[in-house]
Amino acid sequence: xxxxxxxxLRHLTVSPAKGVREFIKxxxxxxxxxxxxxxxxLLFLTFLLRFVFVLTAVDTIDGETxxxxxxxxxxxxxxxxxxxxxxxxxxxxxxxxxxxxPVNQDETQETEVPQSLEEFVAQMDSRTDAKTFALKLKxxxxxxxxxxxxxxxxxxxxxxxxxxxxxxxLHCLALKLAxxxxxxxxxxxxxxxxxxxxxxxxxxxxxxxxxSDNILAASVVASSLVxxxxxxxxxxxxxxxxxxxxxxxxxWFSLHPLTPAIIxxxxxxxxxxxxxxxVPVLEAMEKDQRVxxxxxxxxxxxxxxxIEKPYVIAAKLQAxxxxxxxxxxxxxxxLPELFPSLNKIVFLDDDIVVQTDLSPLWDIDMxxxxxGAVETCRGDDKFVMSKRFKNYLNFSHPLISxxxxxxxxxxxxxxxxxxxxxxxxxxxxQTYHYWxxxxxxxxxxxxxxxxLPPGLIAFHGHIHIIDPFWHMLGLGYQDNTSVEDAKSxxxxxxxxxxxxxxxxxxxxxxxxxxxxxxxxDNFIKSCHISAS
Numbered sequence: 001x002x003x004x005x006x007x008x009l010r011h012l013t014v015s016p017a018k019g020v021r022e023f024i025k026x027x028x029x030x031x032x033x034x035x036x037x038x039x040x041x042l043l044f045l046t047f048l049l050r051f052v053f054v055l056t057a058v059d060t061i062d063g064e065t066x067x068x069x070x071x072x073x074x075x076x077x078x079x080x081x082x083x084x085x086x087x088x089x090x091x092x093x094x095x096x097x098x099x100x101x102p103v104n105q106d107e108t109q110e111t112e113v114p115q116s117l118e119e120f121v122a123q124m125d126s127r128t129d130a131k132t133f134a135l136k137l138k139x140x141x142x143x144x145x146x147x148x149x150x151x152x153x154x155x156x157x158x159x160x161x162x163x164x165x166x167x168x169x170l171h172c173l174a175l176k177l178a179x180x181x182x183x184x185x186x187x188x189x190x191x192x193x194x195x196x197x198x199x200x201x202x203x204x205x206x207x208x209x210x211x212s213d214n215i216l217a218a219s220v221v222a223s224s225l226v227x228x229x230x231x232x233x234x235x236x237x238x239x240x241x242x243x244x245x246x247x248x249x250x251x252w253f254s255l256h257p258l259t260p261a262i263i264x265x266x267x268x269x270x271x272x273x274x275x276x277x278x279v280p281v282l283e284a285m286e287k288d289q290r291v292x293x294x295x296x297x298x299x300x301x302x303x304x305x306x307i308e309k310p311y312v313i314a315a316k317l318q319a320x321x322x323x324x325x326x327x328x329x330x331x332x333x334x335l336p337e338l339f340p341s342l343n344k345i346v347f348l349d350d351d352i353v354v355q356t357d358l359s360p361l362w363d364i365d366m367x368x369x370x371x372g373a374v375e376t377c378r379g380d381d382k383f384v385m386s387k388r389f390k391n392y393l394n395f396s397h398p399l400i401s402x403x404x405x406x407x408x409x410x411x412x413x414x415x416x417x418x419x420x421x422x423x424x425x426x427x428x429x430q431t432y433h434y435w436x437x438x439x440x441x442x443x444x445x446x447x448x449x450x451x452l453p454p455g456l457i458a459f460h461g462h463i464h465i466i467d468p469f470w471h472m473l474g475l476g477y478q479d480n481t482s483v484e485d486a487k488s489x490x491x492x493x494x495x496x497x498x499x500x501x502x503x504x505x506x507x508x509x510x511x512x513x514x515x516x517x518x519x520x521d522n523f524i525k526s527c528h529i530s531a532s
Contacts, residue, residue, distance in 0.1 A: 098134035103142050113139045115147075149310055156314040157303050167502060172527035173215055177248030180255070180523075187251035191265045199262050201341035205236045206359055209335065211328045212350035213245040215252050216501055216517070216529070222253070223516040224354040226261040231359060233260040238339070240331060243267055256521075268327065271338055329451050332413070333432045333458070336423050343421045348491075349414045351476065351499055353513050356490040361417050361470065369464035370426060372417030374471040377409035381481070384474035392453040394446055399438060404460070411463055413452055414493040415471040422462075432458035475509050483508050507532075 113136075114120040120140055124133065180187045192200070199205055208225060212218045218239060226232050237258075241249045246267040253263050302313055331338070332347055339345060346361055348354075366372055379385025389395075390406035435454045439446040447453035472489035475481055476496025486492050486509055498505050500513035514531045518524060 092130040094131045095134040098131060099138055103138075113143050115140070115143065152310040153303050153313055156310065156317055169527045169529045170214065170216055170501065173523060173529070174245065174248045176523055176526060177215065177251040181247040181251040184251075184255075187254050189250075189254040191250060191253055192262045196262050199236055200238070200264055202236075203341075203343050204234075205262075206231075206234050206362060207236045207238065207339070207342055207345045208358075209238045209240065209332075209339070209345050209347045210350060211240040211331045211347075213242050213328055214350050214501070215245065215249055217350040217499075218249065219252060219256065220500075220513055220516045221348055221350055221352060221354070222258055222261075222263065225348070225358070226258045227516070228354050228356055229261070229359065230357040232258075234359070235261040237261060237263050238345075239263065239265045240328075240338070241265065241267060242327065243269055252523075268331070332416075332418075332451075333429055333455075335418055336420050336429070339420065343419070345418050345420060347416045347418055349493065349495075351494040352414055353492050353494075353516065354490075355487070355492065355512075358470075358490070361466075364417065364464075364466060366417065366419050366422065366464045368422055370419050370423045370428060370462040371411075371459045372419075372464045372466045373411040373413075374415075374468050374473070375409045375411050375465050376473065379468060381474065381478065383480070384478050385468075389456060392447055392456060397442065397446055399442070400446055404457070410452075410456060411465070412471060412473055412493070412495075413455065414473065414495060415491045417464075417466065426462060428458045428462060475506065481506075481509060483512070486512055 112123075114123055120136060123136060177187070206229075210218060210221055212221075218241075222237055222239070225237060226235060229235050239249065239253070246265070250265045253265055257263070302317055305313060328350075335345065335347065344362065346358060361372070364372060376385055376387040387410040388406065389404055389408045389410060392410060393400045393404060393406075395401045395404075395406045432454050435446070435457045439454070469488075470490045471493060472486060472491065473493045473495055475486065475492055476494040476498045478496075492509075492512060494500050494505075494509075494513065500510045505513075511531075517529070517531070519529070519531055
C-alpha cells in the first residue's frame with residue numbers, strides 16, 4: 001500500500017501497490033477540512049499503533065521477569081492496562097500460601113534445614129516444585145532469624161558484663177596510687193595549693209566540674225581540657241569523687257600536675273550539706289536498688305525472655321548497669337548546693353574528650369535559662385540524633401502522657417552549661433526528687449534507664465539549646481561515626497557501653513581518647529594499660 005500526497009497538499013491518494021490503478025482518491029477542500037489536521041492525525045495513529053504493539057509484545061514474552069529497558073518496564077505495566085487486561089504476578093500463588101502460614105518451630109530444628117544461601121541453592125534442582133521451594137526458603141529464613149536474635153542478645157549480654165565490671169588494669173591503677181598516697185608525701189599534696197584557694201570561688205575564672213570514680217577517665221578529661229585551652233591559667237577544674245577513690249585520685253593529680261590550671265580534688269563527704277540532714281537523692285537511690293532487685297530481675301532473667309525484641313532486652317540490660325545507679329551520676333542535680341559561691345559552671349562527664357578551647361561557652365547568652373545543652377532530635381546521624389521524649393519516658397502511663405509531649409526534642413547530658421544563679425531561683429531540684437519518688441511508687445514504670453529521664457522532666461522549660469559543635473554524642477555505640485567528623489567536634493562523648501578504656505571500644509575512635517594517656521608513665525605501664 002502506498003500513500004501519495006500532491007505538491008499542493010490538497011489531494012491524497014491511497015493505492016494497493018505501485019502500477020495499479022488508484023484505489024482511493026480524496027480531494028480535500030481547504031475550507032471544509034484542514035489538510036494539516038488529517039496528516040497529523042494519520043501520523044499520530046501510525047505511531048500509536050506501533051507503540052501499542054511493542055507494549056503488548058513485551059508483556060506477552062513468556063519467562064521474562066526482569067526489565068531490560070525502560071520500554072520493557074513500561075510495557076509490562078502499561079501494555080496490559082491499555083488493552084484492558086489484568087496485571088498478573090509471575091510468583092506462584094502456592095509460595096504466598098506457604099509464607100503466610102504460621103511458623104512451625106519444629107521445622108527450624110531439622111538438621112536438613114539449609115543454613116546459608118549456598119546450602120539452599122545446593123538443595124534445589126530442576127525437579128523442585130514451587131511449594132518445596134517455599135517451604136525450604138521459609139525454614140531457612142526462620143532458622144537464620146532465630147540464630148541472629150540469639151547472637152545479638154549474647155552480644156548485648158557480653159557488652160553488659162564488660163561495661164559493668166571494673167577492668168583489672170583500672171583496679172590495679174587505683175591500688176598502686178592508693179599505696180603511693182600512703183607512702184609518698186608528694187602524693188598527698190593539698191589540691192589546690194593554699195595560695196590559689198581563693199580562685200575556687202572567683203567567678204572571673206572558667207569553672208568546670210567533673211564527678212568521677214574513674215582515675216584514668218578523669219585524667220583524660222583534665223588533660224584534654226587544659227591542653228586545648230587558650231588560657232589554661234584561667235581554668236579551674238573541680239573533681240568530685242567518692243570516699244574510696246579520693247586517695248588515689250589525689251595521688252594522681254599530685255604527681256601529674258596540670259600547671260598553670262588549678263585542679264581541686266574533693267570527696268563528697270567533704271561537703272557540709274551532704275553530711276547533714278536528709279539527702280533526697282541518696283534515699284531515692286537506696287529505694288531504687290531495692291525496687292530493681294524485686295521487679296527487674298537479673299541479667300539471666302532478662303536474656304531468657306523469648307518474646308521481647310533484642311533492642312528492648314539491650315535497654316533492660318543497660319538499666320542494670322551500676323553507672324545508672326551511681327551517686328556520681330546523680331550528683332549534678334545538687335550543683336547549686338555544692339558550689340554556692342559560683343554563678344556559672346560547665347559540667348563534664350568522665351567519658352568525654354575536649355578538643356577545643358571551651359572558654360567561649362561563657363559568652364553564650366542563656367536568656368534566663370538554666371541548662372545549656374545540645375538537642376538530640378536533629379542531625380545527620382539519624383541513629384544517634386533522633387531522640388525525643390518518647391524514647392525515654394513511658395507515655396502509656398497517664399502521669400507522663402498528661403504532662404508531656406512525646407515528640408518534644410530531647411537533649412543530652414555530658415557537656416552542659418549550668419547557670420547556677422538562674423537555677424537557684426527555680427524548683428528544679430525539688431521537681432527532680434519528686435519524679436524520682438513517683439517512679440519508685442509506680443514500680444519503675446515511668447522510665448527504666450538512667451538519670452536523663454528525670455532530668456528531662458526537671459529541666460523542662462529551662463533548656464537553652466547550644467550549637468551541636470560543642471557536644472558530639474554516640475561514640476560509645478555508633479561504630480559508623482567517621483574519624484574526621486569526630487575530630488571536627490569541640491567535645492566528643494563516648495556515651496554507651498563501648499567506653500574507650502574498655503576492650504570493647506571502637507578502635508578507630510578510641511585513638512582520639514588514648515592520645516591524652518601517657519603510656520610511658522610508670523603507673524600506666526606497671527598496670528599494663530596499652531593503647532590498643
